[in-house]
Amino acid sequence: MSEAITLAVDCMGGDHGPRVTVAAALEFLAASPDASVVLVGQGDAIDVQLRRRKAQGRERLRVRHTTEVIAMDEPPAQALRSKKDSSMRVAVDLVKEGSAHACVSAGNTGALMAISRFVLKTLPGIDRPAIVSVLPTVKGSTYVLDLGANVDCTPEHLLQFGLMGAALVAAVEHKDRPTVGLLNIGSEDIKGNEIVKQAADLLRESGLNFIGNVEGDGVYKGAADVVVCDGFVGNVALKTSEGLAQMLARFLREEFTRNVFTRLAALIAWPVIARFRRRVDPRRYNGATLLGLRGIVVKSHGSADRYAFRRALERAADEVRAEALARIAARFGSVATGAAGTEATA
Amino acid sequence: MSEAITLAVDCMGGDHGPRVTVAAALEFLAASPDASVVLVGQGDAIDVQLRRRKAQGRERLRVRHTTEVIAMDEPPAQALRSKKDSSMRVAVDLVKEGSAHACVSAGNTGALMAISRFVLKTLPGIDRPAIVSVLPTVKGSTYVLDLGANVDCTPEHLLQFGLMGAALVAAVEHKDRPTVGLLNIGSEDIKGNEIVKQAADLLRESGLNFIGNVEGDGVYKGAADVVVCDGFVGNVALKTSEGLAQMLARFLREEFTRNVFTRLAALIAWPVIARFRRRVDPRRYNGATLLGLRGIVVKSHGSADRYAFRRALERAADEVRAEALARIAARFGSVATGAAGTEATA
Numbered sequence: 001m002s003e004a005i006t007l008a009v010d011c012m013g014g015d016h017g018p019r020v021t022v023a024a025a026l027e028f029l030a031a032s033p034d035a036s037v038v039l040v041g042q043g044d045a046i047d048v049q050l051r052r053r054k055a056q057g058r059e060r061l062r063v064r065h066t067t068e069v070i071a072m073d074e075p076p077a078q079a080l081r082s083k084k085d086s087s088m089r090v091a092v093d094l095v096k097e098g099s100a101h102a103c104v105s106a107g108n109t110g111a112l113m114a115i116s117r118f119v120l121k122t123l124p125g126i127d128r129p130a131i132v133s134v135l136p137t138v139k140g141s142t143y144v145l146d147l148g149a150n151v152d153c154t155p156e157h158l159l160q161f162g163l164m165g166a167a168l169v170a171a172v173e174h175k176d177r178p179t180v181g182l183l184n185i186g187s188e189d190i191k192g193n194e195i196v197k198q199a200a201d202l203l204r205e206s207g208l209n210f211i212g213n214v215e216g217d218g219v220y221k222g223a224a225d226v227v228v229c230d231g232f233v234g235n236v237a238l239k240t241s242e243g244l245a246q247m248l249a250r251f252l253r254e255e256f257t258r259n260v261f262t263r264l265a266a267l268i269a270w271p272v273i274a275r276f277r278r279r280v281d282p283r284r285y286n287g288a289t290l291l292g293l294r295g296i297v298v299k300s301h302g303s304a305d306r307y308a309f310r311r312a313l314e315r316a317a318d319e320v321r322a323e324a325l326a327r328i329a330a331r332f333g334s335v336a337t338g339a340a341g342t343e344a345t346a
Numbered sequence: 347m348s349e350a351i352t353l354a355v356d357c358m359g360g361d362h363g364p365r366v367t368v369a370a371a372l373e374f375l376a377a378s379p380d381a382s383v384v385l386v387g388q389g390d391a392i393d394v395q396l397r398r399r400k401a402q403g404r405e406r407l408r409v410r411h412t413t414e415v416i417a418m419d420e421p422p423a424q425a426l427r428s429k430k431d432s433s434m435r436v437a438v439d440l441v442k443e444g445s446a447h448a449c450v451s452a453g454n455t456g457a458l459m460a461i462s463r464f465v466l467k468t469l470p471g472i473d474r475p476a477i478v479s480v481l482p483t484v485k486g487s488t489y490v491l492d493l494g495a496n497v498d499c500t501p502e503h504l505l506q507f508g509l510m511g512a513a514l515v516a517a518v519e520h521k522d523r524p525t526v527g528l529l530n531i532g533s534e535d536i537k538g539n540e541i542v543k544q545a546a547d548l549l550r551e552s553g554l555n556f557i558g559n560v561e562g563d564g565v566y567k568g569a570a571d572v573v574v575c576d577g578f579v580g581n582v583a584l585k586t587s588e589g590l591a592q593m594l595a596r597f598l599r600e601e602f603t604r605n606v607f608t609r610l611a612a613l614i615a616w617p618v619i620a621r622f623r624r625r626v627d628p629r630r631y632n633g634a635t636l637l638g639l640r641g642i643v644v645k646s647h648g649s650a651d652r653y654a655f656r657r658a659l660e661r662a663a664d665e666v667r668a669e670a671l672a673r674i675a676a677r678f679g680s681v682a683t684g685a686a687g688t689e690a691t692a
Contacts, residue, residue, distance in 0.1 A: 185581040193578060265615040279601070
């Protein structure tokens, strides 16, 4: 790897495949002189996109042909067992063998987690990887984990999520001692189920900057830099938010297109609304990291468009630049091994 | 009870007390000729509000003086044990003794649940009461339960929530076979933790119109008339939604007040935005029912203003009119007992 950052891009994943992934990768490359990409997927399909964009033979760009594709609804175990030459699998393999610092896929989440765990293994001291994503808040942004990898968590798992999340935020957001909160149904210590209460005890003694319980509304109030929860709760909270945001956007659109007068109002208010929309555009926050692995793996939303997928690529690159992996490993008292490993700097 | 509906109103609960609760009760009375109210709380404080509104001696209105008040942060067990003459306790007692069909409080949720459970008891066949609230969806509205009463639920509890919720929707929304969904992290049957999977089996065999799993975004898409979840998940989803809505409202306001041009745009777009706001106004949906008790108890948001509290009163009245209690009891193979009991009509 001559460039500072090499990303392996699963070009076949997601709802749109190479049309979106290849285009996004080219935009990313143009904006990131320190990066190179390996486009992984069916060579013909990728070539069509490269030709269309006159990008064949472009610098810092390689194509790695694969023959198989993992379907969005394919059982993870089957994908892991039988699709050794799938674009997703090979992208992860490239990280493992040291040909890429990170990989990005918009494919099947369960399959990506299963393959990443099998190929890369977890970092020492980490039982289970977690899915972490950034959400906007009134104060800036917050990192929430787990978002769906682990439906049943022990207090120890929640503690590990806190440690990993804090290390990631320290690395990527340059915050020395990020605040960590525990998602709960009340702010008092006595609230919640037994697992959450025990997790609070562990977090309190962890040396983290633990601020206690955070309620659901605290997430968007920016109550903590890192919000810890089990994957069931986190996934429901994230998707409920998506659903609400879509509903509100739809209602706003309906009101502004109701008749000729409201359409006129929309025309005049358009610059303001456009600004508002940019500010809360979920595509900006696309790219969830599979945290706790011996390698950086970023999952893009399956429905990601070019802009959204590019954001996921940028997230992966940011984590490589920030040496996030080494910092997380250091937090657990060891140094990351494997290709993407760098010196512990935490 | 000569009128069709008598509501006991805890006037001391909530962030604003009698100033809001008494005013809302008077508005409710004026709009509901079939209803009467008992204002429960400190006589002087209530009288001040009645005098201010020239409502002393008004028809269909009584005052029941109480000496104690339960604080918003008071431990429920303590409130239950030691505050026998609190406005909340007496309001629930009035339901128990048959002097009111339902009670409404904006006070301490935990205390209201503890007192209601102790005084009224649960309906036969129901292990635990649940908190249910109505949320807007792109198709209309949906009932979600539990929203925080039960942090640990067995599959049987979730089944009971489904049965109760469906009976409530059948009664209040006049839907014959409301659809019931199970909140989960994927639409496939294999998703979720063991409890949710077992709950799905029970719901499938229950005779309910069970449509399977509903993901977080399905709530606001109106995927089901009733969405069932444990109280931890439901509470987080509800409060996360509140937080997101507040953040979006704030960002929209910030964009429209950025400078003189955006303020002008706001002026022109104002009627449209006002219509949008009315449509998603959370105050319209205020009033969560404590479901599964031998009496109707409605919890208002603590921060409710006059309009919001009035909506909670209207919700209680609607449930009395719809004979919701008897219908729920009938669903569990028995008839509601106690004062508010009516004949089973389901």
